[in-house]
Amino acid sequence: MNTSTDRAASIGKLLVATLAILSSAAQAAGFDCAKASSPTEQRICADAQLSKQDETLQALYAQVPASPDWRADQRAWLARRDACGDDACLRNLYADRIVVLRHARTPFHWGTRWQRVDAGGHDGAQLDITQVNERQFSFSFDAVAGVNSGALSETARFSAPDTASYVGDAKMDTQGCVLTFRRVLNRLEVEQQGGAFACGAGVGVSYGGDYVAAARDPNAEPSLLSLGVASTPAQDAALRKLLGRDYRTMVATASVVDTQADNLDGNGARVVGMFVQGVACDTKSVLMSDAHGHLWAGVWEAGAVSAPAQLRYYTNVAADKQRLPKTIAAVNAETCPGEPVTVRMMP
Known part of the structure; x- marks a missing residue:
């Protein structure tokens, strides 16, 4: 027969379990959701997937080199995150940042294969850099946008140890195309000036973006949720x-x-x-x-x-x-x- 003492013990165990669940839910993100104050933090805490992405990001960030440059880079990313106006924007920013942080400890070498960070999954790009010396390197892009594609193989010249550029010309039918390659910590940032046609690509195809050193596509498989098609x-x-x-x-x-x-x-x-x-x-x-x-x-x-x-x-x-x-x-x-x-x- 259950006594009042037994019932009290059972209720106590249930209360402890309930509090543990609530505490776990509150800490599902990488910060304490009970103290979430900004609209962005509140949006993250209200969405289980965003909370999980934030938790993953915080765990990865804890493993990056402890340097002022990485801290400044993370602060700049947080500013972009806080400027997001909807959940789809946040999902994509988190997905991209997680890819970058997963490659944070990959040693930087210009001469390797690079993959564009692309949460959407429809704008993939691969960049091969070879024949690197103190003055220049050879590069080869392959990029897509839908079924349209682009390919460009040329030479970029260094203007500083961490910066190189390619300027198109009439001879190569790339007049008006300027590509700037910049090292940013572990990744390569490519800035494109000039439209797709000027850079030898099809409609909607660009070579610009952030790239990480990887032999294969490092991006997560997109979903209707991450693409903003599904709303929840x-x-x-x-x-x-x-x-x-x-x-x-x-x-x-x-x-x-x-x-x-x-x-x-x-x-x-x-x-x-x-x-x-x-x-x-x-x-x-x-x-x-x-x-x-x-x-x-x-x-x-x-x-x-x-x-x-x-x-x-x-x-x-x-x-x-x-x-x-x-x-x-x-x-x-x-x-x-x-x-x-x-x-x-x-x-």
Whole structure:
């Protein structure tokens, strides 16, 4: 028989466990969420994924060399973080910074393979630097933006021990292209002046950005949440369940994301349009979502040669399973010239 002493002991154990859980939740970020004061800190503490990213970042930062330069670099990053206006911005900044910090102890050598830090996953770039001497080095870029690409192999000349530049010319058909290479602690910062065409690249392709020394792509796989398509972790989880394998298909179409696309249905749903640069007419997606958890999604995929493209339509609204919303139907009408589209109503 349970005595009052037993019940008191049980209640005491339950209270201790509850307090431990609450304490763990409050410390899930890299700082004490109970003391969060700025809007950015409060936003981080309110989101489990952002809290986890902050915790990871703090653990990595604790391992970087203890130097004034690294402290100044971290303060500059924190200023950029605090200027973010939404969760998607924060997720991407954290993802990029985590990649940088994971490579913090990699010795800096100009002559190696470099990979661009790219949380979005649709703007990859690789840079090989060879034949380095005190005056110059050879470089070779390979970069993409959607299905468009760019490649440039030339010579950059040092203007200081940590800075080199390449200036295009008419002979190489790169007049107006200026690339500046700067060492920043463990990474390489590339600044591009001049448009894609001036630098020998396709539409939307750039060589600029931060690079870390790595043989392979060091970036985390993007998600609809990190890309700003899903607005919350719960919505991202619901989309994974609804779309199944087409979750990855939708991510692959999100080279360009429009979070303020037109709603033609008048139902108050948020509409996000996505497409891949260069093949926007048949490699695209649309997501509609409302405050009640209702989802409507269209995923387009190009067919094989001479085969029609395909629209796969998903919704968790039973009454709309066999009816395309006007918003998705309108996007379906904007197909590649002469290309038929097969519509599949997914279960």
